[in-house]
Amino acid sequence: MSEKVLMKGNEALAEAALMAGCRHYLGYPITPQTEVAAYMAKRMPQVGGVFLQAESEIAAINMVIGVSSAGKRAMTSSSSPGISLKSEGLSYLAGCDLPALVVNVQRGGPGLGGIQPSQSDYFEATRGAGHGDFRMIVLAPASVQEMASLTIKGFELADKYRMTSMILADGVLGQMMEPVSLDFGEIKTFDKPWALTGTGGKRKPNIVNSLYMDPAELEQLNFERYARYQSVCENEVMIEEYMMEDAEICVVAYGAVARVSKNAINEARARGVKVGMIRPITLWPFPKAALRAAAERVRAFVTVELSMGQMVDDVELATRCMRPVLLCNRTGGMIPAPEEVLAKIFEADSIGGAK
Numbered sequence: 001m002s003e004k005v006l007m008k009g010n011e012a013l014a015e016a017a018l019m020a021g022c023r024h025y026l027g028y029p030i031t032p033q034t035e036v037a038a039y040m041a042k043r044m045p046q047v048g049g050v051f052l053q054a055e056s057e058i059a060a061i062n063m064v065i066g067v068s069s070a071g072k073r074a075m076t077s078s079s080s081p082g083i084s085l086k087s088e089g090l091s092y093l094a095g096c097d098l099p100a101l102v103v104n105v106q107r108g109g110p111g112l113g114g115i116q117p118s119q120s121d122y123f124e125a126t127r128g129a130g131h132g133d134f135r136m137i138v139l140a141p142a143s144v145q146e147m148a149s150l151t152i153k154g155f156e157l158a159d160k161y162r163m164t165s166m167i168l169a170d171g172v173l174g175q176m177m178e179p180v181s182l183d184f185g186e187i188k189t190f191d192k193p194w195a196l197t198g199t200g201g202k203r204k205p206n207i208v209n210s211l212y213m214d215p216a217e218l219e220q221l222n223f224e225r226y227a228r229y230q231s232v233c234e235n236e237v238m239i240e241e242y243m244m245e246d247a248e249i250c251v252v253a254y255g256a257v258a259r260v261s262k263n264a265i266n267e268a269r270a271r272g273v274k275v276g277m278i279r280p281i282t283l284w285p286f287p288k289a290a291l292r293a294a295a296e297r298v299r300a301f302v303t304v305e306l307s308m309g310q311m312v313d314d315v316e317l318a319t320r321c322m323r324p325v326l327l328c329n330r331t332g333g334m335i336p337a338p339e340e341v342l343a344k345i346f347e348a349d350s351i352g353g354a355k
Contacts (some may be wrong), residue, residue: 002181002182002183003181004179004180004181005179005180005182006177006178006179006180007144007148007177007178007180008035008144008174008175008176008177009141009144009147009169009173009174009175009176009177009178010032010033010034010035010036010039010105010147010174010175011035011036011039012144012145012147012148012180012182013036013077013103013147013148013151013167013169013174014035014036014039014040014043015039015043015148015182016147016148016149016151016152016182016184017040017075017101017151017155018043018044018047018049019152019182019184019187020073020151020152020155020156020187021073021155021187021189022049022073022074022075022101022155023044023047023048023049023050023072023073024049024050024052024064024067024072024073024074024075025037025040025044025049025050025051025052025074025075025076025077026052026054026059026060026061026063026064026067026074026075026076027040027052027053027054027060027075027076027077027078028053028054028055028056028057028059028060028078028082029053030057030078030079030081030082031079031107031115031171032079032105032107032115032117032171032174032175033077033078033079033103033104033105033174035174035175036077036103036105036174037051037053037077041053056085057078057082057083057085057086058085058086058088058089060076060078060086061076061085061086061088061089061090061093061102062089062092063076064076064089064093064100064102065089065092065093065096065098065100068093068098068099068100069096069098069195069196069208070195070196070197071192071194071195071196071197073099073101073155073159074100074101075100075101075102075103075155076100076101076102076103077102077103077104077105078102078103078104078105079104079105079106079107079171080104080106080107080108080109080113080118080120080121081107081109081111081112081113083102083104083121083124083129084124086102086129087124087129087130087131088130088131089130090102090129090130090136090164091128091129091130091131091132091134092210093163093164094128094130094132094134094135094136094163094164094210094225095132095134095210096208096209096210097162097163097194097225098162098164098208099155099158099159099161099162099163099164099165100158100164100165101151101154101155101158101164101165101166101167102136102164102165102166102167103151103166103167103169104121104125104166104167104168104169105169105170105171105173105174106118106119106120106121106168106169106170106171106306107171107333108120108331108332108333109121113332113333114332114333115171115333116171116332116333116334117170117171117172117173117256117306117333117335118170118171118306118307118331118332118333119168119170119254119255119257119305119306119307119310120306120307120308120310120331121168122168122283122305122307122310122311123310125138125166125168125283125284126138126283126284126286126314129166133222133225133226134163134225135163135229135232135284136163136164136165136166136284137154137157137158137161137163137164137165137166137232137236137282137284137285138165138166138168138282138283138284139153139154139165139166139167139168139238139281139282139283140168140169140254140255140280140281140282140283141167141169141173141255141281142173142240142254142255142256142258142259142279142281143173143178143259144173144176144177144178144179144180145178145179145180145181146281147167147169147173147174148180148182148184149184150167150281151167152184152187153165154166154167155187156187156188156190157232157236159188159189159190159192160188160190161228161229161231161232162194162228163228163229163232168255168283169255170255170256170306171333172255172256172335173255173256193206194206194208196208232285233285236282236285237282237285237286237287237289237290238280238281238282238287239278239279239280239281239282239287239290240258240277240278240279240281241276241277241278241279241290242262242265242276242277242278242279243265243269243275243276243277244276244277244278244294245276246274246276247274247275247276247294247297247298248273248274248275248297248298248299248349249268249273249274249275249276249298249299249300249301249302249345249348249349250275250276250277250278250291250294250298250300250301250302251264251265251275251276251277251278251301251302251303251304251341251345252277252278252279252280252291252301252302252303252304252311252315253277253279253303253304253305254279254280254281254283254311255306256306256335257304257305257306257335257336258277258279258304260304260335260336260337260338260341261277261304261338261341262277263338263341264338264339264341264342264345265277265345267338267342268342268345268346268349273345273346273349275345275348275349278290278291278294280311283311286314286318287318288317288318291315291318291319292318292319292320292322294319295318295319295320295322295323296322298323299323299324299348299349299351300323300324300325300326300348300349300351301315301319301323301324301325301326301348302325302326302327302328302341302344302345302348303315303325303326303327303328303329304328304329304336304341304344305327305328305329306329306330306331306334306335307329307331308329308331309327309329312325312327324348324351326344326347326348327344328340328341328343328344
């Protein structure tokens with residue numbers, strides 16, 4: 001068993017990025033993710049890397065484009081309003097088919113909102129986070145350990161598919177401390193023959209570009225890009241199932257509230273209610289097949305969210321509205337207590353009808 005160290009979520013994520021080979025961090029401080037930047041400022045010089053606090057979030061994401069174009073693993077991090085400022089750069093990354101890791105440790109909104117934890121950026125992350133037809137791989141950790149391990153996974157998937165990966169965490173996970181194993185085994189790297197590394201007179205120059213004046217050429221590139229996205233959907237969906245073997249009620253929760261939901265599920269089981277949970281780890285691609293299969297067995301779904309119910313739509317779409325979907329939510333930085341989730345489970349259990 002590997003030795004574990006006690007780390008804050010933001011710091012575990014940053015250390016994992018270094019272990020993944022990231023030597024370029026371009027960012028800007030904003031609560032509740034500032035520790036990522038602070039940790040990188042300390043560690044990057046120790047490993048021969050580059051830490052740069054840009055003059056703005058917009059500058060930071062455009063610096064990521066430059067580093068990624070050269071074939072290097074690059075990362076930026078921010079929190080909700082800062083991610084909005086990066087949205088144009090996220091679209092340019094997609095248009096250039098460049099890999100990168102973007103971290104969003106969410107805070108309450110809209111606007112400046114507050115600095116308490118939230119999950120209200122779900123729409124922004126899973127619907128593209130910028131203009132044009134594109135997707136990002138969105139990974140949702142539920143522990144400090146996953147803040148680290150999904151960072152490794154995010155870099156690997158970004159390079160494999162030449163697209164942006166986003167860690168969609170929240171203030172709870174960024175600030176909490178837990179024991180973490182930093183033994184990730186072999187970390188995958190990928191050849192990047194497309195990178196701007198200089199030709200040495202041995203090949204034609206590579207071009208990284210997102211502007212195409214010929215509409216037929218741009219259309220074909222979009223078709224090819226979405227074929228790659230389909231491969232992600234077919235091969236990279238990740239979930240955790242909890243007590244779903246005989247479940248008649250299915251809780252769907254991700255991130256920090258999945259932990260709260262487990263406590264409520266355990267109590268409901270003790271009171272005779274057959275309830276389980278599907279926790280999406282990939283928010284995009286969303287685990288449609290797992291939820292559709294669950295809909296064949298359960299009477300109802302309960303989504304637990306730190307938002308006004310942004311994931312409800314995806315659960316209903318995945319299940320084709322075969323079963324009712326109830327919402328247990330808090331917003332603005334508030335977190336539901338297990339008792340609130342339990343009450344919603346009992347409400348779902350009261351729904352009759354054939355399974």
